Amino acid sequence: MHPFRDSRAEIELLYSRHGPALLLFALAIAGDRGRAQDALHQVFLRLLEGADLHGIADVKSYLFASARNAILNDYRIQQRSVAFDEESAWFEPPQRDYAAEMNLRRSLFALPKDQRQVVILHVWGELTFLQIAGILEINSNTVASRYRYGLAKLREAMLAKEDSCANPSR
Amino acid sequence: MPILPDDQFEAYLRQFRPQPPEQLLLEMRERSLGRLHALKTWAAVAALVIAALLIQYLRARPSSQPDDPAQRATFAYVENPGPLTIQSARALLMEAPSFDAALNAVAISSHSSSFSGKQSAVNALSEDPKL
Numbered sequence: 349m350h351p352f353r354d355s356r357a358e359i360e361l362l363y364s365r366h367g368p369a370l371l372l373f374a375l376a377i378a379g380d381r382g383r384a385q386d387a388l389h390q391v392f393l394r395l396l397e398g399a400d401l402h403g404i405a406d407v408k409s410y411l412f413a414s415a416r417n418a419i420l421n422d423y424r425i426q427q428r429s430v431a432f433d434e435e436s437a438w439f440e441p442p443q444r445d446y447a448a449e450m451n452l453r454r455s456l457f458a459l460p461k462d463q464r465q466v467v468i469l470h471v472w473g474e475l476t477f478l479q480i481a482g483i484l485e486i487n488s489n490t491v492a493s494r495y496r497y498g499l500a501k502l503r504e505a506m507l508a509k510e511d512s513c514a515n516p517s518r
Numbered sequence: 519m520p521i522l523p524d525d526q527f528e529a530y531l532r533q534f535r536p537q538p539p540e541q542l543l544l545e546m547r548e549r550s551l552g553r554l555h556a557l558k559t560w561a562a563v564a565a566l567v568i569a570a571l572l573i574q575y576l577r578a579r580p581s582s583q584p585d586d587p588a589q590r591a592t593f594a595y596v597e598n599p600g601p602l603t604i605q606s607a608r609a610l611l612m613e614a615p616s617f618d619a620a621l622n623a624v625a626i627s628s629h630s631s632s633f634s635g636k637q638s639a640v641n642a643l644s645e646d647p648k649l
Binding site (some may be wrong): 359360363364367368369370371372385388389392437438439440441442448449452471472499502503 | 522524527528531532533534535536537538539540542543
C-alpha cells in the first residue's frame, strides 16, 4: 500500500488532537493567523511526504518543535515586530464571553515572547516543563521560572484590563 | 475575574479552548500527488515511445556511406568507376587502406560496370549468320 495512505489516518488524528494547541502556539510566535496556519500545514504536509513517526519517541513534542522551526525559519517573521490583531480570535471563550477572550488575548500578547510561549505550551499544549525545555532548547529550570513569571504577569494584566473596563474613568 | 491561586487560574485559562485550525487539505494533497504520479507515468510512456520510434527510424534509414574507413576509398571508386588510368590507380592506392582493398575496388568496379549495355563476344558470334 502507498505510504501516504498508511499514515494518513494517523496524521489526521494528530491534526485533530493537537491542531488547536499547535495553532495557538504558532500564533503566539508568528502573531499572524495566516502565517501560523501555513506553518502548521507545512509541518503536517511534510509528515505526509514520508516522515517516519514510528521512530519518534515523543510525537507531541516533535510536532510543537516542528511548528516552531517552521515559523522561525521564516526570516521575515524573525525580523519584524507583530501588531496585535483585534479581529482574529485565538480562543473559543466559555459562555461566549468574547470580552474575556479579547482580554486574555491582549494579556497574552503583552507578555514577553519567551514567557508567552512557555505559558501556552504548558496550559493549552499540556506539556511538562521537561518537554517544553526540549522544544525550546533551554533548561527546564528556566522553563519553570518563565512559567511562574508569565502566569503572574498574565493574571495581573487580565485583572488590570478587567478593572479598566469596569471603571473606564480610572 | 476573582484573584485565584495558580492551579485555579490555570483551570480558568483552560476553559478558553484554542480555536481549531483550518481543515488540513489532505484530499487536495492526495489528488495532487495522484496527478503527479499520472504525469510521471505518461512522461515515461512518451519517452519510451519516442525512443522506440527513433531506433526504428535509424534502423530503417539506408546507409549511404560505409562506416568502415577501409571500405570508404573503394566505395568512392566503385561509385564513379571511369576508366582505370595511372592517375586513378594512384589515387585509389593512396586512399585505400591496403593494397588488397584497392585491388578489390578495381575488381568490383570492372565487374559491375564493364558489361553494362554491351553484348558478350560469344553471343555476337553465335548470332552472326555468316558463321
